[in-house]
Amino acid sequence: MNQRPNNSRGGMPGGAGRRAGSALILLAALAYLTPLIWMIALSVKPAAQAGSATIALLPRLPEEAPVSKASPGYWAALAAQASANYREVWSGAAADFPTYFRNSLIVGILSVLGMTVSSAVAAYGFSRVRWPGRDAVFVLVLLTLMIPQAVLMSPQFLLFKQLGMIGSLLPLWLPSWFGGAFSIFLLRQFFLSIPNELDEAARIDGCSHLGTFLRVVLPLSKPALAAVALLQAVATWNDFLGPLLFLNREEQYTLSLGLQMYQSQHGGTPWNLVMAASCIVVLPVLGLYVLTRRFFVEGVAGQGLKE
Amino acid sequence: MDIPSHHTGLTRRAALGTLAAGAVGAAVWPRTPRSRADIPSGRTVIDYWEKWTGPEGDAVQRVVDRFNAEQSRVWVRRTAVSEIDTKAMVAIGGGDPPDVVGVFSYNVPQYARSGAAMPLGSFGDASTRIDPGIYVPAVRKLLTYRGEFIAGITSLYSLALYYNRAMFKEVGLDPDAPPRTVPELDAAAERLLVRQGTAIARAGLLQNLPLWWPYFWPVMFGGVLYDPEKDRAVFDDAATIAAYEWVASYPKRLGVAASEEFGVAYNRSFHSPQDPFIAGRVAMIVQGPWLANFINHYGPHLDYGVAPIPVTPGIFDDASPHGMLEADVLMIPRGCRHPEEAFEFVRFTQRQDVQEQLAREHTKSSPLVECSKEFFVGHPNKCVGVFDAITRSKNVLILPQTPVWKSYAHLTEGAFDAVWRGEHVPAVCGAVQRRAQEMIDKAARVEGLRRARG
Amino acid sequence: MSANRTSRGSLATGLAWISPWAVGFVVFLLAPIAMSVYYSLTDYALLDSPVWIGGDNYAELAGDGLFWRALRNTLVFAFFSVIGSTLLSVGLAVLLERPTRGAAVARAAVFLPTLVPVVANCVAWLWLFNPQYGLINSALGAGGVQGPNWLGDSSWALMSLVLMSLWVIGSPMLVVGAALKDVPASLYEAASLDGMTAWGRFRHVTLPMISPALTFNVIMGIIWSLQVLAPPMIMTRGGPDNATLTFSMYIYKTAFEFGRMGYASALAWVQILITLVLACGALALGRRMVYYRAA
Structure with missing residues (x-):
């Protein structure tokens, strides 16, 4: 794929052009990273330095700290300062972040499991089982992508009220056990690309649909399943409206809701603490991304694939 | 699309496995939420x-x-x-x-x-x-x-008028005789104002500081906002219109841009050391009793006094002050x-x-x-x-007792801003009146339907 | 062979396989939507039971200034956000599509904000936009420019949210990037032989080839930007002076702050209609452009 000359995309030819291109690339990367970098930088500063308009990445240390950056004492003092805010947020009385974290994990694990399993099953039905009306129904699946989530918030709230689930974690993960249009779409595309000969062989070996699904299709679809699982994990971790509407007690808050409550109760004034709380919410997702970038990229890019 | 990573594949897989195991472990590990711990x-x-x-x-x-x-x-x-x-x-x-x-x-x-x-x-x-x-x-x-x-x-x-006694003395006003009527208030506000070119260095009084009660001002002119007997909104009567004409006279005199800029600059710093009254950026402010708490906290040496809200001379009553609870x-x-x-x-x-x-x-x-x-x-x-x-x-x-008050109050926010920008006051008030009454009527109609149904 | 496969399937088998989706579709989507049609014809105080009032809620829309304000805000936001993010995502995708390590890192950097939870995103931008201490105004101040009071100024607040939305363009960028990869190199070679300039190649080769991806991005962008809710809710509560009262925000307020589920349902239906009309319009426009180029 990459045998084209570098400047074939319409970039300026020649060394000057390439340097300008590299500078632009650097600029773009910096522009998009800056808010995150500053969030992290602010999260390790003491309150007095967070309120000033100075632009500095590292916190200034108290006077008595060893001045030389070469001395180990400096780094120890820096680490102590950096962790102070996190300790206060994590174990302070103002909020119960360990509990929020655990709730987010519970909801995340259950909805990832549910979304992956149920979407795979449905996608199999839309790709490797032939039945009349299949493609028409699949168009319906795609159409549901067009329904604005905000429109569903009040009727779904009333639905969960009828089901008596308000005030529990159930409304946050139960729907994912019934598949998601986008995940089904992604998996269907992948299942369709698996050669038919493989199921034929499985069928001759006496496999039912279930056997083919479990023994042939699923093992070959690990990258797509991983993409679905990861995108669902991130979506659940980031969900804010659901917890806001469905959770009532602090002991059930997820991280997103806990962060919003923490932020609005503090009116944003101890910015260093609010940023440390934000980092606690953001860092797990970023860590996951760093470890699994390829699946993310394939999953997201797969959205735009041919209709 | 990816940075080459063949040699890191194995450690990456190990890291992922550890992470997943850790996540499941943390999710199932029994833990008492802090809110339940000490019961x-x-x-x-x-x-x-x-x-x-x-x-x-x-x-x-x-x-x-x-x-x-x-x-x-x-x-x-x-x-x-x-x-x-x-x-x-x-x-x-x-x-x-x-x-x-x-x-x-x-x-x-x-x-x-x-x-x-x-x-x-x-x-x-x-x-x-x-x-x-x-x-x-x-x-x-x-x-x-x-x-x-x-x-x-x-x-x-209830809201009352906080005034900075030191500033009163500074401009030759009697700190023991705070304004009692609207004309006195206007005169004091004008004396206390300090300009810096077209900008405001210190305001005497600005009704957009704070913006929390855009509906309050009719009280000073004998307005009532709502008539519980008739279940009617009262927002386009003479008193209410006079009140918002009076509100509009401030940006008119001080400049819309200058007064808005001043309001915007201080509307986010209430109840902090930068609170405009505590920091001495306004000489008078309409505020609730809690402000005393924040003054004790952030400006214990502030020399200030509190007076009932000034009203039009026609309704002034020395024995029984006005206000809204x-x-x-x-x-x-x-x-x-x-x-x-x-x-x-x-x-x-x-x-x-x-x-x-x-x-x-x-x-x-x-x-x-x-x-x-x-x-x-x-x-x-x-x-x-x-x-x-x-x-x-x-x-x-007392604050209007109608179930639609929150929506009604929300309307007055937009009306206050429109008036501040110089829009025609009777038209603005008339629009709020119509919409508020529509909501009140609808609520009453629905209640009738509900009662009829049993 | 295909006959064999057909014989393996039947309606019942197919339905059984898709049943997880089908049940969810009926319970979590179709039923709530159907119920919301009914609720939109009632007065339903959240704390009470619904009372049938016919078309009253829809009639009320005409005289509701906030409804029109929210509609205007949302359309303005969607217009600038969709155009801005489409242009920016194409620009970044083209810029970052080269096979160097630096470009790969930059792609990851641009994608990263897409993963940041919306609450954390809002918190970060609240601080970036802070008129006194925020990074943006500090940077502008260093350059001698007095920055505006972004979120606190009713003439800047909505545009501040548009600016913030341009930070989250990782997905459209990747979609365009994938489409760029699929453009056959031979087309560029032919264009170069014809003596086309770089712009000409982009205009006449790249753009037509990636237009399905662009159409997709624009449609998703329209759907997303018409329902923007969390940023105004967390950052401005719809203010100042209702300048950031978006449509979804108004629905949320109507339903859960004013407790008027019936009227909120009517508003929701207006939103569904607007979304459908605009998305279908974009689809038709995109189709025509593709066909026009193919012809």
């Missing part, structure tokens, strides 16, 4: 949602602690909830309410009409019921809806788990000694008819007497 066993736990945080929240917690210590059957667990009226409505509407909610007086009609609150009048027997007669008449009206006693009170407030209230939501225990707590909070403790710590006046002598001795709000006089005045109004 003594054998007590009935009731959940109490309250809006306050910080020192005001601590004051409420001290009342809760006192209740928890005074008896051994019930344990009150307070949660600070932001945007509490919305959260409470969602929780009650969803069928999973807390046992006690600390919301606002404007919620009383809304909750009462839809049956979301259990009327306090329905609890207790002859010896344990709460007598609504303990409250000052205006407060009783706030806590009652159509004759039914709905809510208890946690704190009471609002309150923070306690209600017991229908569908809560422990209504009886919730009532026990509410009844405790309405006791005179508890009310006075809370009012003092919130630098407010007492809502009760009976008021101990000690209450005023060393009260942390040195001007509590002014607020107390407003509370007990025959001229005091």
Whole structure:
């Protein structure tokens, strides 16, 4: 794929052009990273330095700290300062972040499991089982992508009220056990690309649909399943409206809701603490991304694939 | 699309596996939430949602602690909830309410009409019921809806004029004779103003600081906002129009851009060391009793006084000041788990000694008819007497008691801004009147339908 | 062979396989939507039961200034956000599509904000936009420019949210990037032989080839930006002066703050209609452009 000359995309030819291109690339990367970098930088500063308009990445240390950056004492003092805010947020009385974290994990694990399993099953039905009306129904699946989530918030709230689930974690993960249009779409595309000969062989070996699904299709679809699982994990971790509407007690808050409550109760004034709380919410997702970038990229890019 | 990573594949897989195992482990590891950790066993736990945080929240917690210590059957667990009226409505509407909610007086009609609150009048027997007669008449009206006693009170407030005495002296005004009428107020504001070119260096008075009560100004001109007898919005009468013409005269005189810039610059710094009144950027401000608390905190040396809100000369009454009362209230939501225990707590909070403790710590006046002598001795709000006089005045109004008040108040926000930018006042007021009345009528019509259906 | 496969399937088998989706579709989507049609014809105080009032809620829309304000805000936001993010995502995708390590890192950097939870995103931007201490105004101040009071000024607040939305363009960028990869190199070679300039190659080769991806991005962008809710809710509560009261925000307020589920349902239906009309319009426009180029 990459045998084209570098400047074939319409970039300026020649060394000057390439340097300008590299500078632009650097600029773009910096522009998009800056808010995150500053969030992290602010999260390790003491309150007095967070309120000033100075632009500095590292916190200034108290006077008595060893001045030389070469001395180990400096780094120890820096680490102590950096962790102070996190300790206060994590174990302070103002909020119960360990509990929020655990709730987010519970909801995340259950909805990832549910979304992956149920979407795979449905996608199999839309790709490797032939039945009349299949493609028409699949168009319906795609159409549901067009329904604005905000429109569903009040009727779904009333639905969960009828089901008596308000005030529990159930409304946050139960729907994912019934598949998601986008995940089904992604998996269907992948299942369709698996050669038919493989199921034929499985069928001759006496496999039912279930056997083919479990023994042939699923093992070959690990990258797509991983993409679905990861995108669902991130979506659940980031969900804010659901917890806001469905959770009532602090002991059930997820991280997103806990962060919003923490932020609005503090009116944003101890910015260093609010940023440390934000980092606690953001860092797990970023860590996951760093470890699994390829699946993310394939999953997201797969959205735009041919209709 | 990816950075080459063949040699890191294995460690990456190990890292992922560890992460996944850790996540599952943390999710199933038994852990007691902090909010449940220190509850003594054998007590009935009731959940109490309250809006306050910080020192005001601590004051409420001290009342809760006192209740928890005074008896051994019930344990009150307070949660600070932001945007509490919305959260409470969602929780009650969803069928999973807390046992006690600390919301606002404007919620009383809304909750009462839809049956979301259990009327306090329905609890207790002859010896344990709460007598609504303990409250000052205006407060009783706030806590009652159509004759039914709905809510208890946690704190009471009315707005008054804070003025900087040092600045009064500086410009030759008598610090012991604060303005009592609107013309006096205008004259003082003009004297206290300091300009810097076209910008405002110090404002005498600006109605857009703070922006929290865009609906308040008609009170100074004899406006009433709402007529409960006829169930009508009152926003396009002569008094209301005069009030907003008066509001509009300030940006007209000071410059729309300059006054907006000034307002925007300080509207985010209330109740902090940068509060415009505490920092000396405005000489006079219309604020509630809580400001005294923040002055004690951030500007203990500020030389200030408090006066009842100035009114037009035609309605000025030296003996009975004007004002409008609002309150923070306690209600017991229908569908809560422990209504009886919730009532026990509410009844405790309405006791005179508890009310006075809370009012003092919130630098407010007492809502009760009976008021101990000690209450005023060393009260942390040195001007509590002014607020107390407003509370007990025959001229005091209460916030409109209609279920659509929140939507109505939301309309006045837009109207205030329009007036500030110089739009035609009668037209703006007329638009609010029409829309507010439409909502009131619709609510009444629906109520009729509901009653007809049984 | 295909006959064999057909014989393996049947309606019942197919339905059984898709049943997880089908049940969820009926319970969590179809039923709530159907119920919301009914609720929109009632007065339904959240704390109470619904009362049938016919078309009253829809009639009320005409005289509701906030409804029109919210509609205007949302359309303005969607217009600038969709155009801005489409242009920016194409620009970044083209810029970052080269096979160097630096470009790969930059792609990851641009994608990263997409993963940041919306609450954390809002918190970060609240601080960036802070008129006194925020990074943006500090940087502008260093350059001698007095920055505006972004979120606190009613003439800047909505545009501040548009600016913030341009930070989250990782997905459209990747979609365009994938489409760029699929453009056959031979087309560029032919264009170069014809003596086309770089712009000409982009205009006549790249753009037509990636237009399905662009159409997809624009449609998703329209759907997303018409329902923007969390940023105004967390950052401005719809203010100042209702300048950031978006449509979804108004629905949320109507339903859960004013407790008017019936009227909120009517508003929701207006939103569904607007979304459908605009998305279908974009689809038709995109189709025509593709066909026009193919012809």
